[in-house]
Amino acid sequence: MSHEPIIPPLAGHGRLALDASELRSWGERFGRVAQPPLVVTIAGELGAGKTTLVQAICRGYGVTDEVTSPTFALVHKYAAPRSPVFHLDLYRLVNSDELTNLAWDEILADEALVLVEWPERAGDRIPRDHVPVSLQHLPNDPDRRLFYAGGHQ
Numbered sequence: 150m151s152h153e154p155i156i157p158p159l160a161g162h163g164r165l166a167l168d169a170s171e172l173r174s175w176g177e178r179f180g181r182v183a184q185p186p187l188v189v190t191i192a193g194e195l196g197a198g199k200t201t202l203v204q205a206i207c208r209g210y211g212v213t214d215e216v217t218s219p220t221f222a223l224v225h226k227y228a229a230p231r232s233p234v235f236h237l238d239l240y241r242l243v244n245s246d247e248l249t250n251l252a253w254d255e256i257l258a259d260e261a262l263v264l265v266e267w268p269e270r271a272g273d274r275i276p277r278d279h280v281p282v283s284l285q286h287l288p289n290d291p292d293r294r295l296f297y298a299g300g301h302q
């Protein structure tokens with residue numbers, strides 16, 4: 150990734166508690182300005198809103214197909230105006246070696262927008278210059294999630 154990724158200002162570099170519609174709105178704005186190649190990791194427990202966010206980013210990026218969770222296939226590919234989009238859900242990945250079977254190196258070489266749920270499973274095979282996003286449940290508010298989106302790590 151040769152360019153600085155643009156992080157829409159709502160999130161800035163801080164943390165906020167967003168409801169689902171605020172999260173979707175941020176995702177759509179992020180998708181509208183995203184320039185490939187770009188890897189976005191989305192961390193968070195089951196039900197945190199990772200797929201909800203991926204769907205919004207894809208909408209903003211111009212994906213017109215329905216975006217569904219790649220729980221069994223682990224990776225789905227979509228067409229969009231600026232590049233292909235790969236959506237990975239690595240929940241079922243046992244170890245990062247298995248990424249080879251998903252053509253991970255080819256995906257990274259494809260100059261695409263790559264959106265990864267459960268990035269922890271990929272270990273050190275996530276490129277260093279990705280955009281890390283995280284979503285966390287709040288104990289006292291079932292409708293909001295603690296949201297963080299960073300720049301280069």
Ligand SMILES: Nc1ncnc2c1ncn2[C@@H]1O[C@H](COP(=O)(O)OP(=O)(O)O)[C@@H](O)[C@H]1O
Pocket residue numbers: 167168169170172193194195196197198199200201202266291292293294
């Ligand atoms: N603030 C919020 N952000 C995202 N999802 C929320 C929020 N509040 C409630 N939800 C609900 O939580 C669920 C998140 O599901 P999903 O996006 O599939 O999560 P994940 O992919 O992290 O398992 C959805 O049913 C969504 O409507």
Ligand SMILES: [Mg+2]
Pocket residue numbers: 199200201218238266
């Ligand atoms: Mg999901």
